[in-house]
Amino acid sequence: MMKRLLLSAAALALSTSMAQAQYSDNKVKIGVLTDLSGTYSDLAGQGSVEAARMAVEDFGGKLNGMPIEIVSADHQNKADIASSIGRKWYENESVDAIFDLVTTAAAVAVREVSREKGKIDINSGAASTVLTNAQCSNTGFHWTYDTYALAVGTGNAVVKQGGDTWFFLTADYAFGHDLQAQTEKVVKANGGKVLGAVRHPFPNSDFSSFLLQAQGSGAKIIGLANAGADTINAIKQAKEFGITQSGQKLAGLLVFLSDVNSLGLETAQNMQLTTGFYWDMDDGTRAFSKKFSERMKGKMPTMVQAGVYSSVMHYLKAAQAAKSDEGIKVADKMRELPIADFFAKNGKIRADGRMVHDMYLAEVKKPAESKGAWDYYKILRTIPGDEAYKPLAESACALVKK
Amino acid sequence: MMTILGIPVQALFGQLLLGLINGAFYAMLSLGLALIFGLLNIVNFSHGALYMMGAFVAWLLLNFLGMGYWTALIVTPVVVAIFGMIVERTMLRRLYKLDHLYGLLLTFGLALIIEGAFRQLYGISGMPYAVPKELQGGWNLGFMFLPIYRGWVVVASLVLCLGSWLLIEKTKLGSYLRAATENPSLVQAFGINVPMMVTLTYGFGVALAAIAGVLAAPIYSVNPLMGSNLIIVVFAVVVIGGMGSILGAVITGFMLGLVEGLTKVFYPEAASTVIFVVMAIVLMIKPAGLFGKRS
Numbered sequence: 001m002m003k004r005l006l007l008s009a010a011a012l013a014l015s016t017s018m019a020q021a022q023y024s025d026n027k028v029k030i031g032v033l034t035d036l037s038g039t040y041s042d043l044a045g046q047g048s049v050e051a052a053r054m055a056v057e058d059f060g061g062k063l064n065g066m067p068i069e070i071v072s073a074d075h076q077n078k079a080d081i082a083s084s085i086g087r088k089w090y091e092n093e094s095v096d097a098i099f100d101l102v103t104t105a106a107a108v109a110v111r112e113v114s115r116e117k118g119k120i121d122i123n124s125g126a127a128s129t130v131l132t133n134a135q136c137s138n139t140g141f142h143w144t145y146d147t148y149a150l151a152v153g154t155g156n157a158v159v160k161q162g163g164d165t166w167f168f169l170t171a172d173y174a175f176g177h178d179l180q181a182q183t184e185k186v187v188k189a190n191g192g193k194v195l196g197a198v199r200h201p202f203p204n205s206d207f208s209s210f211l212l213q214a215q216g217s218g219a220k221i222i223g224l225a226n227a228g229a230d231t232i233n234a235i236k237q238a239k240e241f242g243i244t245q246s247g248q249k250l251a252g253l254l255v256f257l258s259d260v261n262s263l264g265l266e267t268a269q270n271m272q273l274t275t276g277f278y279w280d281m282d283d284g285t286r287a288f289s290k291k292f293s294e295r296m297k298g299k300m301p302t303m304v305q306a307g308v309y310s311s312v313m314h315y316l317k318a319a320q321a322a323k324s325d326e327g328i329k330v331a332d333k334m335r336e337l338p339i340a341d342f343f344a345k346n347g348k349i350r351a352d353g354r355m356v357h358d359m360y361l362a363e364v365k366k367p368a369e370s371k372g373a374w375d376y377y378k379i380l381r382t383i384p385g386d387e388a389y390k391p392l393a394e395s396a397c398a399l400v401k402k
Numbered sequence: 403m404m405t406i407l408g409i410p411v412q413a414l415f416g417q418l419l420l421g422l423i424n425g426a427f428y429a430m431l432s433l434g435l436a437l438i439f440g441l442l443n444i445v446n447f448s449h450g451a452l453y454m455m456g457a458f459v460a461w462l463l464l465n466f467l468g469m470g471y472w473t474a475l476i477v478t479p480v481v482v483a484i485f486g487m488i489v490e491r492t493m494l495r496r497l498y499k500l501d502h503l504y505g506l507l508l509t510f511g512l513a514l515i516i517e518g519a520f521r522q523l524y525g526i527s528g529m530p531y532a533v534p535k536e537l538q539g540g541w542n543l544g545f546m547f548l549p550i551y552r553g554w555v556v557v558a559s560l561v562l563c564l565g566s567w568l569l570i571e572k573t574k575l576g577s578y579l580r581a582a583t584e585n586p587s588l589v590q591a592f593g594i595n596v597p598m599m600v601t602l603t604y605g606f607g608v609a610l611a612a613i614a615g616v617l618a619a620p621i622y623s624v625n626p627l628m629g630s631n632l633i634i635v636v637f638a639v640v641v642i643g644g645m646g647s648i649l650g651a652v653i654t655g656f657m658l659g660l661v662e663g664l665t666k667v668f669y670p671e672a673a674s675t676v677i678f679v680v681m682a683i684v685l686m687i688k689p690a691g692l693f694g695k696r697s
Binding site for chain 2: 228232
């Protein structure tokens, strides 16, 4: 009896030590690296950190018996700060994976460090398709949306409704140029014409001059290839200058729920946009969003924040199934497992790291249609994932076998 | 249609008018800055934050006390000026005898704290503030559509700037003020309460920033960073006009609005830098600024 007890104790000890060997430092540690103080801190920021915490809590706080820890930091939208925090986390603080990474420049900087260290980075906040093309990595993923999906979603819909001549107001940096280029392609492919574009400084508060140039072009559609406060100011001033009333339409190419909240429905109404998530779609999205808003002073989650929850959850599931927190093993498992949660009903991860899921074409409600706070969107159409995202065959990613 | 460098004259008129509107904001803000620098010898880096505070106070008055735009236009500057005067009495006062650098550091720190506090409370995306009913809509001028509200901003700014200039140059109070700038101890010897005058001047400069904030609220997104986006340009305006020169600040404000407006037509990418190019050129040719006195 005694002998058997000893034997089983030894077996138990052996099994735990084996488990220990698979998870570095006897814990799983994830980092949320985001903009906690700047332009994007409302659409990502603290809400992303909270979403990651919720995912860890819903997962049970432990992974195969190992505690899960979360750290977060502010990269201030700067590439150098992002890469030095990423390096410090991987080298000294045994962080296993980094999430959110809003702002393309910061995302690319961390992608390089992650690739070098064989660690996982899952991007929810940044927009550029460069992350799944030139900068793709076998441990790097892009979760929520990208410039291609935005261009296809909004561009297609607008041109099909007769908006076949465009003028762009473009934020003068990589993201704006990328978004404009992608959208131009979609417009031209649908038989539309691009009459002109103006690159405005980033950030910029007065858009009246650029709007007047857009008005002078006679284009039916003014495409806003910018984000955050720039988009908000441009839309606000377009209304002020009677541009929307005189028949020209605005197409906000990247508009977040937090932007609409800031604009107010009176100004934002009727605008069409593409989003990867909206809180009021079904019971699953509402349940998550209600819990989120209780923790975030009543704010509903943006697609970026919901995407952080979904990506953390999928990472944890994969790390559990892989019985390891080693980057490449978890990454393989992540590609293997399907994604089915409130955020992505039928998500799958491709070889280039793109998580393909359905996107939605939404229209901002009129004030009379809104039943209360945060009741902002009507979903016009579900864009199937394979249509929304760039076909794998066109990917410039070196990991894609052709 | 007539064109200048490929741009129709009509469109150019529109752009010049828009430049003038932006210039109105530069003028109001740089006027306050010049005034404060002239009398207090403080480079008030918190000016942008106080402008932002003006916009936010207007928003708060509307959403919590139901006060409309016109009431806010009166109440806001008073509230923000009181805040400013408390800052002057408790903190700035200690720095008058020291190097400019100390005042600059203190006010810069204050700006960061004020902005941080508003960011913590209201986030970064900003709040909507509607154009008041009386000023909605616009006029069709033939060459452009001018929103009534923008017209109002230019008029209000011109009245404020002219009023401030008259107050300082043509009234007795103004003459005390100018005298106190030149030689505070002598003016004090005549029985004038110079410290009180300094406090009020700071309050006045701050109130101007707050009014500019209220005027800006319906045009721009009311957000915690609206001031820091503007303040650097406004500093350049003051430097170009000549530190401490009130008339210089106002004229330069409108003028640079025009220069910026034209840049937005001919080479938009440079719109945010053109003012600094002008600043560099002016500093090389006239180090004291266009309207500054040689010291």
